[in-house]
Amino acid sequence: MPRLTDRVFADLAIWMSALGVAIGLAFPPFCLVLGLPADRVLSPAFFAATVSAGLVVAGFNFALARLVVGGRLRQLAARMQTVETTLARATATQDWSGCDLGHCELPVDSRDEVGASASAFNRLIETLARSRAIEAATRDFTEVVASHLELDPLAAASLEALLRHTGAAAGAILVVREEALVPLASYGLRDVGRMTDTDRLWRLLRVGRAERIAVPEGGGVIDSLLVDQVPGEILAAPVAFKGIPLGVIVLAAVASFAPDVDLLVEQFRTALGLALNNALAHDRLEHLAAIDPLTEAYNRRFGLARLREEFGRALRTRSPLGVLMLDLDHFKQVNDTYGHLVGDRVLRTVAGACRRVIREGDVLIRYGGEEFLILLPGASCADLAELGERVRRTVADASLTVGEQRIGVTISVGGASYPETDVDSAETLVARADGALYAAKNGGRDRVCLL
Numbered sequence: 001m002p003r004l005t006d007r008v009f010a011d012l013a014i015w016m017s018a019l020g021v022a023i024g025l026a027f028p029p030f031c032l033v034l035g036l037p038a039d040r041v042l043s044p045a046f047f048a049a050t051v052s053a054g055l056v057v058a059g060f061n062f063a064l065a066r067l068v069v070g071g072r073l074r075q076l077a078a079r080m081q082t083v084e085t086t087l088a089r090a091t092a093t094q095d096w097s098g099c100d101l102g103h104c105e106l107p108v109d110s111r112d113e114v115g116a117s118a119s120a121f122n123r124l125i126e127t128l129a130r131s132r133a134i135e136a137a138t139r140d141f142t143e144v145v146a147s148h149l150e151l152d153p154l155a156a157a158s159l160e161a162l163l164r165h166t167g168a169a170a171g172a173i174l175v176v177r178e179e180a181l182v183p184l185a186s187y188g189l190r191d192v193g194r195m196t197d198t199d200r201l202w203r204l205l206r207v208g209r210a211e212r213i214a215v216p217e218g219g220g221v222i223d224s225l226l227v228d229q230v231p232g233e234i235l236a237a238p239v240a241f242k243g244i245p246l247g248v249i250v251l252a253a254v255a256s257f258a259p260d261v262d263l264l265v266e267q268f269r270t271a272l273g274l275a276l277n278n279a280l281a282h283d284r285l286e287h288l289a290a291i292d293p294l295t296e297a298y299n300r301r302f303g304l305a306r307l308r309e310e311f312g313r314a315l316r317t318r319s320p321l322g323v324l325m326l327d328l329d330h331f332k333q334v335n336d337t338y339g340h341l342v343g344d345r346v347l348r349t350v351a352g353a354c355r356r357v358i359r360e361g362d363v364l365i366r367y368g369g370e371e372f373l374i375l376l377p378g379a380s381c382a383d384l385a386e387l388g389e390r391v392r393r394t395v396a397d398a399s400l401t402v403g404e405q406r407i408g409v410t411i412s413v414g415g416a417s418y419p420e421t422d423v424d425s426a427e428t429l430v431a432r433a434d435g436a437l438y439a440a441k442n443g444g445r446d447r448v449c450l451l
Contacts, residue, residue: 009070013062017175020058021168024051072114075119079106083125130260137165139265145275151175151283155184158272163187164269166261168235168251175247176205176278201236205245210237210265212257232256237269241277290393292366294344295351303365303373310377311426314418322379324355325390325433326395328370329410329445342402346409353398357390373430381450384415388448396446410446412437419451 002009027050031041040046065329105125106118144161148154155173163171170188174181181201183192204211213234232255239247250270251257290302298306307323315323328334328350334341347370354364354372363375376387392413400407416429423429432451440449 009062009066009255012065012237014335016058017055020054020056021051022054023057024054027054034256040430044358049318053167054378062124068116072118076106076117079121083128105170108311131318134260134264134267137264138271140163141268142271145271148275149279149282150286151276152184154275154279158275159185159187162249162251162265166235166264166328167253169254171249171251173239173247173249173272174201176282177246177342181248184247189250201248201250204236204238205240205249207241208238208240210235210262210269212262223386235265237265239269239273239276241273243275244265246273246276246280249352293345295366295372297351297354297364297366300365300367303363303367303375306363307365307373307375307430310375311429313419316379318419319378320378320383320417320419321429322376322381322384322415323429323433324374324376324384324391324413324415325367325430325437326350326372326374326411326413327437327441329441331370331409334407334409338402338407342400342407345400345402346407349398349400350395353394354391357387357394359387373433379417383418384417384450385448388413388450389413392446392448412440412445413448414438414440415448417450 002015025047028041028046032038083229093390105122107289108115108122109117141158144157145154148157148180150370155175159171161175162168162173163398170186172186172189172192174184174192175184176426186192198209213236231254235249235251235253235257237249237251238245239249249265290298294297297303310321313319315380331343331346334346351364351366351372354374356439358364358374359376361377365373365375367373374387374391376384379387392411395409395411398408414433416423416432417427421432424430434450436449439451440447443449
């Protein structure tokens with residue numbers, strides 16, 4: 001109907017009054033149809049009475065409409081005012097406790113336009129609450145990733161936050177390294193290593209888009225120690241920075257993820273991409289700072305710091321810790337005869353031979369000049385004797401060809417192991433190994449000696 005004023009209820013009063021007048025004017029002629037005397041029903045007094053009655057009925061109907069509909073509209077307006085006030089306060093204080101579904105929702109007790117308006121308002125509040133929850137989760141996640149610069153702590157903290165905010169029962173963060181996916185952190189996954197060869201993850205990295213993955217029948221992805229059933233859904237999301245793929249987030253839910261999780265993970269992976277890029281850059285710088293550029297062994301500063309850490313752990317657990325000190329025999333003669341460039345190649349050859357022999361977890365350190373130190377957690381004196389002899393033989397068998405000249409070198413090796421060697425510091429343990437090295441040199445070189 002056309003608007004007559006700028007107020008809905010004013011329009012309603014006008015239209016109802018007009019309807020009352022129209023009914024009042026139409027009633028006397030209708031009475032003629034019923035057989036009432038014309039001189040009675042067509043009189044001015046009767047017209048006045050019927051018009052007055054029509055206006056009274058119109059007024060009564062208007063009052064009822066104002067009471068029933070107006071009350072609901074005032075309630076809706078009051079709740080909207082509450083939301084407006086809360087939004088204004090929350091913008092300044094970040095306190096969102098004043099308006100949630102419990103405080104602001106309207107009862108939906110009619111199946112008409114009023115009920116539809118209440119339902120729409122309640123959906124608005126739900127959307128506002130979800131948006132607020134996503135905003136809060138995103139801010140929390142951003143704070144978590146911004147507070148870590150080193151790669152492993154960043155991955156562990158990020159995964160914990162991902163599990164907490166998405167409701168996932170298990171998950172992992174993998175990073176791209178040398179054209180391979182390497183797990184950085186995982187929780188609840190039985191075999192993360194198998195995941196690194198999954199073609200689907202590499203495809204996600206190429207397309208740069210998250211995907212929900214149906215779990216194969218009998219999947220067994222989640223460790224049975226954590227949950228009692230195979231997950232219902234897996235969500236995988238690539239992580240990139242400026243279009244460069246850095247890694248993948250993998251999350252598994254017992255049933256299925258909520259619809260909002262996709263948007264949440266989208267926000268998270270953007271923040272994680274920036275943090276992961278910074279952490280990888282930091283990790284590369286730390287690696288460069290820790291590595292001797294000539295031999296690619298750890299340098300002395302980093303190596304001794306690692307030695308002190310391992311010695312402290314050995315003291316606490318009373319577990320063995322062995323060190324081998326190596327020195328090239330007659331290396332000055334090699335430099336004097338062939339030059340320092342050839343001498344550098346000899347050092348690289350010796351370092352490579354050592355890396356082929358030592359165990360995973362052992363640490364090769366260029367101690368200085370032509371001296372190397374090998375840190376061997378868990379190694380007893382018997383282990384040192386066996387490994388030291390293998391290193392000595394491997395270096396002796398290695399050779400370097402310069403032109404038609406074959407250059408071979410030998411090493412002298414000294415070793416000591418805590419607690420078989422009674423020492424109270426990492427420096428003392430190295431000093432004992434150094435003493436054994438000098439004993440090997442004084443005994444004729446090209447041999448292993450232990451103290």
